[in-house]
Amino acid sequence: xxxxxDNSKTHFEQASKSIPxxxxxxxxxxxxxxxxxxxxxxxxxxxLYDIDGNRLIDFVASWGPHILGHREPSVMxxxxxxxxxxxxxGAPTTLETELAEVVVDAVPSIEKVRMVNSGTEATMSxxxxxxxxxxxxxxxxxxxxxxxxxxxxxxxxxxxxxTHGVPSSPGVPAGCTADTVALEFNDVEQLTATFNDxxxxxxxxxxxxxxxxxxxxxxxxxxxxxxxxxxxxHGALLIFDxxxxxxxxxxxxxxxxxxxxxxMTTLGKIIGGGMPVGxxxxxxxxxxxxxxxxxxxxxGTLSGNPIAMACGLATLKLLRETNPxxxxxxxxxxxxEGLGKAANAAGLVHQISQVGSxxxxxxxxxxxxxxxxxxxxxxxxxxxxxxxxxNQGVYLPCSQFEANFxxxxxxxxxxxxxxxxxxxxxxxxxxx
Ligand code: KE4
Numbered sequence: 306x307x308x309x310x311d312n313s314k315t316h317f318e319q320a321s322k323s324i325p326x327x328x329x330x331x332x333x334x335x336x337x338x339x340x341x342x343x344x345x346x347x348x349x350x351x352x353l354y355d356i357d358g359n360r361l362i363d364f365v366a367s368w369g370p371h372i373l374g375h376r377e378p379s380v381m382x383x384x385x386x387x388x389x390x391x392x393x394x395g396a397p398t399t400l401e402t403e404l405a406e407v408v409v410d411a412v413p414s415i416e417k418v419r420m421v422n423s424g425t426e427a428t429m430s431x432x433x434x435x436x437x438x439x440x441x442x443x444x445x446x447x448x449x450x451x452x453x454x455x456x457x458x459x460x461x462x463x464x465x466x467x468t469h470g471v472p473s474s475p476g477v478p479a480g481c482t483a484d485t486v487a488l489e490f491n492d493v494e495q496l497t498a499t500f501n502d503x504x505x506x507x508x509x510x511x512x513x514x515x516x517x518x519x520x521x522x523x524x525x526x527x528x529x530x531x532x533x534x535x536x537x538x539h540g541a542l543l544i545f546d547x548x549x550x551x552x553x554x555x556x557x558x559x560x561x562x563x564x565x566x567x568x569m570t571t572l573g574k575i576i577g578g579g580m581p582v583g584x585x586x587x588x589x590x591x592x593x594x595x596x597x598x599x600x601x602x603x604x605g606t607l608s609g610n611p612i613a614m615a616c617g618l619a620t621l622k623l624l625r626e627t628n629p630x631x632x633x634x635x636x637x638x639x640x641x642e643g644l645g646k647a648a649n650a651a652g653l654v655h656q657i658s659q660v661g662s663x664x665x666x667x668x669x670x671x672x673x674x675x676x677x678x679x680x681x682x683x684x685x686x687x688x689x690x691x692x693x694x695x696n697q698g699v700y701l702p703c704s705q706f707e708a709n710f711x712x713x714x715x716x717x718x719x720x721x722x723x724x725x726x727x728x729x730x731x732x733x734x735x736x737x
Pocket of ligand 1: 330331332333368423424425426428451452453454464513517518546547548549573574583707
């Protein structure tokens with residue numbers, strides 16, 4: 306069974322004439338799976354509809370934001386109401402304060418928060434703030450963690466940088482990464498040794514508390530606690546990059562789920578509900594080092610944009626009121642169990658990694674705990690799985706180094722259909 310993709314192919318060819326690679330983000334370019342991206346016409350609930358009229362069950366959720374599904378009615382109404390008052394004023398609005406107060410109330414580490422326009426802006430600003438606040442230059446990150454395309458953090462990055470095999474990008478001068486140390490995720494010994502060696506130089510450790518960008522990789526027991534303790538001992542700041550896990554793994558994010566409180570947190574995706582919003586926040590004494598209160602500069606024309614604030618606010622309010630997390634986790638667990646049974650029935654070596662409503666089916670003989678292991682994923686087999694599932698009407702992230710997301714809109718029937726699709730596709734792969 307193959308879906309029709311003629312219109313997508315034609316339009317993608319046209320797009321490629323005026324947009325590099327035909328995409329505005331390489332993560333969408335299908336580089337890791339081959340072929341051309343589907344051109345999406347609209348989304349509704351758990352479904353995407355492409356310009357060939359195909360309806361697909363969506364587990365990408367725009368790379369995370371759509372925890373409520375596409376076009377959730379109360380979110381759409383909030384956007385329409387905000388639009389009646391204008392799109393942007395370059396001046397404070399009450400909506401920014403309201404969203405800031407919701408974030409402060411929800412996220413344990415955040416006493417004050419600054420809105421920006423993307424996750425990249427959030428991490429870039431958080432790193433600058435950490436360096437400015439501590440007066441130190443060295444930043445520790447972990448291979449496979451992706452924190453956006455920040456020059457100093459685009460070192461052994463995950464996500465699209467990994468899929469395209471260009472973890473450390475050209476165009477980043479050596480000086481920008483001279484103070485960036487990339488270690489192995491989940492390696493407490495290596496982190497401890499680095500602190501023992503250079504502790505007084507380290508401004509911050511930044512990490513994805515549950516990594517989504519080398520596939521879904523949870524922290525090993527004790528890893529987050531060790532990072533917390535080492536930062537406290539050496540006067541460095543612990544930054545949780547919760548752009549993906551924030552409001553995804555719990556209303557208070559991974560830090561609520563794992564009970565480890567960082568000094569700063571970066572957010573994105575869900576807090577914008579699908580509109581361009583990023584944020585960074587943390588202890589008030591740290592955040593008051595940022596302009597205009599303190600000397601560390603950061604600014605943005607459309608930061609706190611009222612339409613984006615309205616979308617994010619409606620999204621977070623609905624999450625707070627309905628607490629969908631237990632149900633989301635149950636649906637994801639049932640799906641992962643079904644995928645595992647399908648892979649076992651087909652006799653295919655695999656790992657399934659799930660935290661809450663995010664998960665990855667890895668084609669790997671080892672449990673994936675770091676980039677060194679994730680690098681051994683069978684990406685050719687993943688590509689066959691990806692296209693097989695598309696032809697069964699299931700839309701997965703187009704890379705083995707990404708996480709899938711279950712939303713409130715996914716029904717039991719969708720979970721059953723996805724499992725059935727996987728049974729067919731994985732059996733076909735095994736018999737090829
Ligand atoms: P953005 O600048 O793309 O809004 O956020 C960057 C970012 C920061 N931190 C984490 C943990 C992230 O996952 C991301 C962005 N995630 C990727 C996909 N895993 C976005 C997809 C894309 O780049 O198009």
